[in-house]
Amino acid sequence: MxxxxxxxxxxxxxxxxxxxxxxxxxxxxxxxxxxxxxxxxxxxxxxxxxxxxxxxxxxxxxxxxxxxxxxxxLMGQEEAEDFVSGIIKAVSDDTRVLPGGYVYLSDLLGRPDVLRQTGRLLTTQYADKEIDAVMTAATKGIPLAQAVANELNVPFVIVRDDAKVTEGSMISVNYLTGSSKRVEKMALSKRSLRSGARVLIVDDFMKAGGTVQGMQTLVREFGGEVVGTAVFAEGRSNVRLIEDYTSLLHIDTSLDGAEAIKVSDGNYLERIYKK
Amino acid sequence: MxxxxxxxxxxxxxxxxxxxxxxxxxxxxxxxxxxxxxxxxxxxxxxxxxxxxxxxxxxxxxxxxxxxxxxxxLMGQEEAEDFVSGIIKAVSDDTRVLPGGYVYLSDLLGRPDVLRQTGRLLTTQYADKEIDAVMTAATKGIPLAQAVANELNVPFVIVRDDAKVTEGSMISVNYLTGSSKRVEKMALSKRSLRSGARVLIVDDFMKAGGTVQGMQTLVREFGGEVVGTAVFAEGRSNVRLIEDYTSLLHIDTSLDGAEAIKVSDGNYLERIYKK
Missing domain, CATH: 1.10.10.10 (Winged helix-like DNA-binding domain superfamily/Winged helix DNA-binding domain)
Known part of the structure; x- marks a missing residue:
C-alpha cells in the first residue's frame, strides 16, 4: 500500500x-x-x-x-551554550561538594535528558570523523559512553580495574594515576575491540588525566587508534598528562575562602565551535 | 513564522x-x-x-x-519476537561460554541498537504504570538500566558493592547471594532516591536472584516501592528467590553432552504479551 x-x-x-x-x-x-x-x-x-x-x-x-x-x-552552538549553562547552574551547589573535594554528579549522569544532550553535543566535534568504538572506564563513565555511542551508532567498551569472570580473556595495562603517582591496573576483554579500531575515549571526570592516559595505552595495546577524548567535567590539577581533550565543564573545589565550588565552561566552545 | x-x-x-x-x-x-x-x-x-x-x-x-x-x-509482539530471536541466535555460540559456565554478553550490551530495542521492549510492560526511577547494580546492568530509563524518561540509579568517594553518604544493606549463600553488601547514595519512589529494577543476568532481592530490600530501605523487575537474561538455577520478574532470554550452560550453551525465550511473551 x-x-x-x-x-x-x-x-x-x-x-x-x-x-x-x-x-x-x-x-x-x-x-x-x-x-x-x-x-x-x-x-x-x-x-x-x-x-x-x-x-x-x-x-x-x-x-x-x-x-x-x-x-x-549535531548540536548548534546556541543550543550547546544553553545546555551547558543549565548544567553549570545545577552543579554550582555547595551541597554537591564531598569530603576530599569530590563532587556529586551521579544525579545528572543518571538523567536521560542530560545524557541525550551531552551525547549529541560531544559527538558534534566528530561529525566528519570515522569512529568505530567508544571506550570508557567503569563505573561512572559508562552512562556518558553509552550516550555518545548512541549518537555515533557504534558500540562502546568498558575498561575495568579488575578481571571479571564474565569478560573472558582480558588485556591489561599498568598506568600511573596523575595525582598520587600510584601504579594502577586496568583491563579490557580481548574480544571487545578489533585491531585497527578508531576509538573515542569518554569519561565523566578528568583531573590530571591518568585514567585517560591508561585508556590511550590500552587502545594502542589493541592495535587501535585514539580519535579523541571527551569528558563531562575537568577538575583543577597541577599536573595535566593529557592536552588533547574536550570538556563541557570546569569544576574547581580546591578553593580558599567562602565559595565551596566554582563551575565554569570547559573548553568545548573552542574545541567544537572554534570560538 | x-x-x-x-x-x-x-x-x-x-x-x-x-x-x-x-x-x-x-x-x-x-x-x-x-x-x-x-x-x-x-x-x-x-x-x-x-x-x-x-x-x-x-x-x-x-x-x-x-x-x-x-x-x-511500545514494541509490538511481532517486532519483539523478531528482535529476541535475533538475540537468541547471536548468544547461541559456544565461544561465548566462559570457565564456570559464565556467558560473554558484553558485546551485545554495548551495542546501541540492541540497547534501544531492549529498552523499548522492556518498558512496553509498564506502559500504563507510573515509574519514578530505574535501579540497577554496577557494572553490567548499567547499560540496560540507561536504555530502559531512556524510554521511560526517568532517572536511573546505580547500586554499588562499595562506598565510592564520589557518592556521598550511602545507605547499605546486606543480602544473601542465591547460589553460594554468601553474605554480601550493596549500597546506594542517600540522595539518589526520594522516599515513596516507584522503582523498576533492571539487571543483565539473574540466576537465583540474590542481587535483585538485595535491590528490593534497598528500595524498601529508602521508603520506595518496587514496581517490577526486568532482566536481559535468566540462567538456570536450583533456587529462585524472585518469582515476579520478566526476562528476554533463558540461557543454560550447565549442560551434559555436546552442547555448550542452550538459549531460548525468557518469559517475556507471557509477561508482556499475555501469550
Missing part, C-alpha cells in the same frame, strides 16, 4: 533518528513506502530543511546506485 | 521521541509552530496513525486546558 507523504515524513524521521551515521539507501525507503525514489528525495529535502533550521542534525544525500541518505546528529 | 505541516510533522516526531511519557501541551506546539491548535491536533492524528501502524508507540491526547499529548514508546 502506497503511503502518504505526511505518514512517510513521520516514519522517516523516526527511522533516521534510530539509525544515525548510517547510509540508508533510497531504495530502502522507496520499498518501505511503495513510493518512487523521486518522492523520497523530496521527503528527505523536507527532513533536511527542518534539521538545518533547528540545528539538530545534518542530512547528506549521496547519489548513485551505492548512494543513499546519511543522518548526522 | 508559520511553519508548514510537512515541517511540523518532522519536528514534532523528533520532539516527541525525545520526550516520551511526558505530557506536552498543545499550546506548546501551537506556539512553537505559530499554528492553530486545531491544526496541531490534525498533525498529532497523523503521528498517532503512523505509530499505531508500525506498533512502535502510542499517542494519547488529553483534552482541556491542562491537557496535551502523551507519547508512550
Amino acid at each position: 502506497k503511503i502518504r507523504r505526511a505518514d512517510r515524513l513521520v516514519d522517516m524521521t523516526h527511522y533516521l533518528l534510530e539509525h544515525p551515521r548510517e547510509l540508508v539507501s533510497l531504495n530502502f525507503f522507496a520499498e518501505r513506502y511503495e513510493t518512487a525514489k523521486s518522492s523520497i528525495s523530496e521527503d528527505l529535502a523536507i527532513v533536511r530543511r527542518v534539521y538545518k533550521t533547528r540545528g539538530t542534525g545534518d542530512l547528506k544525500t549521496y547519489p548513485g546506485a551505492a548512494g543513499g541518505v546519511y543522518y548526522t546528529p | 508559520k511553519i508548514r505541516r510537512a515541517d511540523r510533522l518532522v519536528d514534532m516526531t523528533h520532539y516527541l521521541l525525545e520526550h516520551p511519557r511526558e505530557l506536552v501541551s498543545l499550546n506548546f506546539f501551537a506556539e512553537r509552530y505559530e499554528t492553530a491548535k486545531s491544526s496541531i491536533s490534525e498533525d498529532l492524528a497523523i503521528v498517532r496513525r503512523v505509530y499505531k501502524t508500525r506498533g512502535t508507540g502510542d499517542l494519547k491526547t488529553y483534552p482541556g486546558a491542562a491537557g496535551g499529548v502523551y507519547y508512550t514508546p
Whole structure:
C-alpha cells in the first residue's frame, strides 16, 4: 500500500533518528513506502530543511546506485551554550561538594535528558570523523559512553580495574594515576575491540588525566587508534598528562575562602565551535 | 513564522521521541509552530496513525486546558519476537561460554541498537504504570538500566558493592547471594532516591536472584516501592528467590553432552504479551 507523504515524513524521521551515521539507501525507503525514489528525495529535502533550521542534525544525500541518505546528529552552538549553562547552574551547589573535594554528579549522569544532550553535543566535534568504538572506564563513565555511542551508532567498551569472570580473556595495562603517582591496573576483554579500531575515549571526570592516559595505552595495546577524548567535567590539577581533550565543564573545589565550588565552561566552545 | 505541516510533522516526531511519557501541551506546539491548535491536533492524528501502524508507540491526547499529548514508546509482539530471536541466535555460540559456565554478553550490551530495542521492549510492560526511577547494580546492568530509563524518561540509579568517594553518604544493606549463600553488601547514595519512589529494577543476568532481592530490600530501605523487575537474561538455577520478574532470554550452560550453551525465550511473551 502506497503511503502518504505526511505518514512517510513521520516514519522517516523516526527511522533516521534510530539509525544515525548510517547510509540508508533510497531504495530502502522507496520499498518501505511503495513510493518512487523521486518522492523520497523530496521527503528527505523536507527532513533536511527542518534539521538545518533547528540545528539538530545534518542530512547528506549521496547519489548513485551505492548512494543513499546519511543522518548526522549535531548540536548548534546556541543550543550547546544553553545546555551547558543549565548544567553549570545545577552543579554550582555547595551541597554537591564531598569530603576530599569530590563532587556529586551521579544525579545528572543518571538523567536521560542530560545524557541525550551531552551525547549529541560531544559527538558534534566528530561529525566528519570515522569512529568505530567508544571506550570508557567503569563505573561512572559508562552512562556518558553509552550516550555518545548512541549518537555515533557504534558500540562502546568498558575498561575495568579488575578481571571479571564474565569478560573472558582480558588485556591489561599498568598506568600511573596523575595525582598520587600510584601504579594502577586496568583491563579490557580481548574480544571487545578489533585491531585497527578508531576509538573515542569518554569519561565523566578528568583531573590530571591518568585514567585517560591508561585508556590511550590500552587502545594502542589493541592495535587501535585514539580519535579523541571527551569528558563531562575537568577538575583543577597541577599536573595535566593529557592536552588533547574536550570538556563541557570546569569544576574547581580546591578553593580558599567562602565559595565551596566554582563551575565554569570547559573548553568545548573552542574545541567544537572554534570560538 | 508559520511553519508548514510537512515541517511540523518532522519536528514534532523528533520532539516527541525525545520526550516520551511526558505530557506536552498543545499550546506548546501551537506556539512553537505559530499554528492553530486545531491544526496541531490534525498533525498529532497523523503521528498517532503512523505509530499505531508500525506498533512502535502510542499517542494519547488529553483534552482541556491542562491537557496535551502523551507519547508512550511500545514494541509490538511481532517486532519483539523478531528482535529476541535475533538475540537468541547471536548468544547461541559456544565461544561465548566462559570457565564456570559464565556467558560473554558484553558485546551485545554495548551495542546501541540492541540497547534501544531492549529498552523499548522492556518498558512496553509498564506502559500504563507510573515509574519514578530505574535501579540497577554496577557494572553490567548499567547499560540496560540507561536504555530502559531512556524510554521511560526517568532517572536511573546505580547500586554499588562499595562506598565510592564520589557518592556521598550511602545507605547499605546486606543480602544473601542465591547460589553460594554468601553474605554480601550493596549500597546506594542517600540522595539518589526520594522516599515513596516507584522503582523498576533492571539487571543483565539473574540466576537465583540474590542481587535483585538485595535491590528490593534497598528500595524498601529508602521508603520506595518496587514496581517490577526486568532482566536481559535468566540462567538456570536450583533456587529462585524472585518469582515476579520478566526476562528476554533463558540461557543454560550447565549442560551434559555436546552442547555448550542452550538459549531460548525468557518469559517475556507471557509477561508482556499475555501469550
